Amino acid sequence: MPPKTEDIEIRLLLEAIFRKYHYDFRGYAMASIKRRLLQARDHFNCQTVSALQDMVLHDPGMMTAMLPYLTVQVSELFRDPLYFKAIREKVVPHLKTYPSLKVWIAGSSTGEEVYSFAILFREEGLFERTMFYATDINHDALKKAEAGVYSLERIKLFTENHRLSGGKGSLSDYYTAAYGAASFDKTLRKNVVFSDHSLATDAVFAETHMVSCRNVLIYFDRELQDRAITLFKGSLARKGFLGLGSKETLRFSSSADAFTDFAHDERIYQKRDVT
Amino acid sequence: MSTVMKSRKASDIIVRHTEPEAVVIGVSAGGLKALSAILPTLPADYPLPIMIVIHLPPDRNSVVAKLFDDKCALTVREADDKEDILPGYVYFAPPDYHLLIESDRRLSLSSEEPVLFSRPSVDVLFETAADVYGEGLIGIILTGANPDGAAGLKQVVKEGGRALVQRPDQAYASAMPEAALAMSPQAESLTLEQIADELIKAVQV
Numbered sequence: 001m002p003p004k005t006e007d008i009e010i011r012l013l014l015e016a017i018f019r020k021y022h023y024d025f026r027g028y029a030m031a032s033i034k035r036r037l038l039q040a041r042d043h044f045n046c047q048t049v050s051a052l053q054d055m056v057l058h059d060p061g062m063m064t065a066m067l068p069y070l071t072v073q074v075s076e077l078f079r080d081p082l083y084f085k086a087i088r089e090k091v092v093p094h095l096k097t098y099p100s101l102k103v104w105i106a107g108s109s110t111g112e113e114v115y116s117f118a119i120l121f122r123e124e125g126l127f128e129r130t131m132f133y134a135t136d137i138n139h140d141a142l143k144k145a146e147a148g149v150y151s152l153e154r155i156k157l158f159t160e161n162h163r164l165s166g167g168k169g170s171l172s173d174y175y176t177a178a179y180g181a182a183s184f185d186k187t188l189r190k191n192v193v194f195s196d197h198s199l200a201t202d203a204v205f206a207e208t209h210m211v212s213c214r215n216v217l218i219y220f221d222r223e224l225q226d227r228a229i230t231l232f233k234g235s236l237a238r239k240g241f242l243g244l245g246s247k248e249t250l251r252f253s254s255s256a257d258a259f260t261d262f263a264h265d266e267r268i269y270q271k272r273d274v275t
Numbered sequence: 276m277s278t279v280m281k282s283r284k285a286s287d288i289i290v291r292h293t294e295p296e297a298v299v300i301g302v303s304a305g306g307l308k309a310l311s312a313i314l315p316t317l318p319a320d321y322p323l324p325i326m327i328v329i330h331l332p333p334d335r336n337s338v339v340a341k342l343f344d345d346k347c348a349l350t351v352r353e354a355d356d357k358e359d360i361l362p363g364y365v366y367f368a369p370p371d372y373h374l375l376i377e378s379d380r381r382l383s384l385s386s387e388e389p390v391l392f393s394r395p396s397v398d399v400l401f402e403t404a405a406d407v408y409g410e411g412l413i414g415i416i417l418t419g420a421n422p423d424g425a426a427g428l429k430q431v432v433k434e435g436g437r438a439l440v441q442r443p444d445q446a447y448a449s450a451m452p453e454a455a456l457a458m459s460p461q462a463e464s465l466t467l468e469q470i471a472d473e474l475i476k477a478v479q480v
């Protein structure tokens with residue numbers, strides 16, 4: 001079967017975005033990005049994806065406007081509480097043996113995962129010795145992460161998640177509520193560096209003891225997943241921990257052998273001592 | 276294009292030129308019972324992969340695959356991201372993720388926004404499956420109390436696939452099959468037993 005015109009157009013659009021703006025979406029899983037690009041096409045009143053490409057190439061403001069379609073920004077505090085519970089109960093005892101720690105939260109989106117880690121580490125007495133790197137390719141998301149302000153409507157879910165993760169105090173100790181919004185305590189981000197980093201095009205930037213990269217790899221094809229996982233392997237110290245999203249797996253990566261299953265159901269892996 | 280004699284009765288003859296390649300099922304309220312009338316009837320060597328979206332409260336969802344794996348001759352799993360789609364396997368969308376089909380015949384998951392208040396969404400599964408399998412797809416809508424799946428089934432039909440819908444008068448909740456039939460009048464409206472039979476017949480040479 002010859003490829004569908006739309007599929008050709010999408011490939012060309014992604015190539016154009018890469019050449020012009022150096023955002024590389026060419027290795028993303030097509031089914032989801034196609035849906036979202038067709039939504040963008042309709043949103044910008046374009047007849048075809050080629051017409052959308054024309055706009056993207058000739059109007060630099062369009063790249064910013066396209067990013068919310070090209071990336072998915074869905075997150076929660078303590079999303080999948082059992083993941084955080086496993087970190088608390090199983091990973092933290094190992095981390096406690098280090099005098100200083102570096103933790104990389106890759107694809108941190110609007111920051112919910114960062115605040116989850118900061119709170120958990122504070123509750124477990126690790127916060128002061130830890131440096132967090134929160135990275136993403138979406139500037140707006142990074143800015144929101146840095147601001148740490150979430151709508152109050154979401155707090156009920158966050159509170160329940162925090163409790164299920166084995167949270168010690170009350171979540172309300174960490175934010176102040178005003179005008180329908182919850183602002184997270186700014187001391188939670190004093191050890192956090194927020195920066196622009198792409199798992200598709202950038203290199204390793206630090207040696208870390210834990211990498212948490214959740215619900216990012218699902219948007220990549222297997223080849224790009226492999227690139228990202230190989231970066232994590234390169235960044236992690238020996239016996240460092242890698243946490244993935246609840247349906248993501250190392251199984252298909254060429255770097256899989258460098259890791260062992262640490263908490264199977266929670267998708268937490270440990271880098272081997274010798275690799 | 277295949278030749279499809281449009282029909283709403285199982286007894287009518289349907290002439291198709293393409294071999295079926297995959298089955299997608301969308302179901303909501305009353306779904307466990309409806310699926311129990313279909314999945315356990317399929318033999319261990321059933322050659323088509325079956326991808327399913329069922330709307331359930333998130334905590335119930337993750338045990339569904341296990342439940343059917345025990346009841347069925349087929350292997351039933353909750354989908355993992357980027358796994359190869361294997362013939363004769365049944366894949367359920369995991370709780371809180373959309374399930375999508377990639378053109379290299381792999382499964383993909385996504386946590387993008389709910390569609391029609393649903394994540395997983397029947398529409399998302401059906402639309403991406405229709406895109407990949409075209410005429411080789413069989414799309415099935417069963418009982419449910421919301422209109423999810425109607426747009427997806429329409430896309431299955433548009434791409435030349437076959438559409439089966441549980442008879443609304445027999446469904447535990449009729450809204451979902453009714454919505455699907457309203458958007459795809461050419462879909463075949465059948466009982467659960469007839470749907471199970473059609474799945475067997477579809478792979479007989």
Ligand SMILES: C[S@@+](CC[C@H](N)C(=O)[O-])C[C@H]1O[C@@H](n2cnc3c(N)ncnc32)[C@H](O)[C@@H]1O
Pocket residue numbers: 071072073074075076079106107108109110112113135136137138141197198199200201213214215216219245386
């Ligand atoms: C669904 S969010 C995940 C948020 C959070 N980790 C969680 O699990 O709740 C996916 C994030 O990955 C980011 N992302 C997509 N492509 C990326 C890339 N190449 N490098 C780094 N981050 C990327 C998106 O911008 C988005 O913020």
